[in-house]
Amino acid sequence: MAVLLVLAMTTVLPRVAVVMGSDSDLPTMEPAAAILRELGVEVEVRVLSAHRTPLEMVDFAQKARDQGFGVIVAGAGGAAHLPGMVAALTTLPVIGVPVKSRALSGVDSLHSIVQMPGGIPVATVAIGGGLNAGLLAAQILSVADAGLAARLADYRSSLHDAVVTKDARLLDLGSTDYLSQMQS
Numbered sequence: 001m002a003v004l005l006v007l008a009m010t011t012v013l014p015r016v017a018v019v020m021g022s023d024s025d026l027p028t029m030e031p032a033a034a035i036l037r038e039l040g041v042e043v044e045v046r047v048l049s050a051h052r053t054p055l056e057m058v059d060f061a062q063k064a065r066d067q068g069f070g071v072i073v074a075g076a077g078g079a080a081h082l083p084g085m086v087a088a089l090t091t092l093p094v095i096g097v098p099v100k101s102r103a104l105s106g107v108d109s110l111h112s113i114v115q116m117p118g119g120i121p122v123a124t125v126a127i128g129g130g131l132n133a134g135l136l137a138a139q140i141l142s143v144a145d146a147g148l149a150a151r152l153a154d155y156r157s158s159l160h161d162a163v164v165t166k167d168a169r170l171l172d173l174g175s176t177d178y179l180s181q182m183q184s
Contacts, residue, residue, distance in 0.1 A: 013145055014070025015042040016137045019060070019086065021049045021076035025099045029075045032097070032134030039138050039151045044069075050081040057082070061089035071137040074122075075130065077101040080109035087122045093140050095133045096122040 018033045020026065026045075033043045048057040064072060072090065074083035075097035083096030098109035106127035114124045125132045135152075142149040170178045 013041060013148065014141060015044060015068050016134075016141070017044050017046065017060075017064060017069045017072045018134075019046045019048045019072060019074050019082065020099070021047070021051075021080075021082045023047050025075050025077060028097060028099045028128050028130045029073070031130040032073050032075075032137070035131055035134040035155075036138060039148060039155065041138055041141065041148065048082065050076070050085045051079075054085075057085060058089055061086045064090050065092055071095065071140050073097060073130075073133045073137050075099050075133070076113075077106065077109050078103070080112035083113050083122045083124075084116050084120065087116065087120050093137075094122050095136055096124045097130055097133045098124070098127045100128050 016036050018029055018036075020029045029045070033045050036043045046060065048060055050057055061072075069092060071093045072086055073095045074086050076082040077099035078101050080096070080098060083094055087094040087096075096113035098106050098113050100106035101108060110124070110127050113122055116122050123136060125136065135155075138148060138152055142152055173181070
């Protein structure tokens with residue numbers, strides 16, 4: 001029994017990799033890294049292009065589990081091959097984030113990521129959904145970590161409290177004054 005307790009106490013929470021096809025995707029992907037850090041999850045942020053650095057992408061994806069990653073959040077725009085290619089090379093959970101593009105506003109990226117062939121799943125969030133991708137990664141890891149589950153519950157509670165506070169203020173001020181204060 002004591003050995004199990006020691007093992008449980010020394011287990012390190014897996015890291016999350018946040019990878020993107022280009023540094024121009026960073027504004028979309030940073031919210032994933034930021035919420036994970038806020039929740040106490042170690043994050044590694046990388047630029048790995050499925051098209052421009054394919055060998056580095058393959059090396060990363062094949063070694064990710066051995067390097068201590070538990071989930072990979074992968075974002076890309078346009079053809080958005082990165083999430084699917086990473087998922088094809090690892091059995092870790094991969095969360096795809098479609099990045100808004102100029103040509104089709106990210107719909108092309110969404111379709112590319114969500115239409116994976118059977119057997120190679122990529123969990124997909126909304127276009128520009130970096131924050132939700134980070135939260136989903138934390139939720140996946142929280143299955144095996146009660147402390148992380150508690151921090152996620154606290155985060156959700158803070159969302160609740162913020163809406164309740166806004167509702168009370170709206171009732172107090174009325175919609176015209178509330179809106180005026182929001183716009184100033």
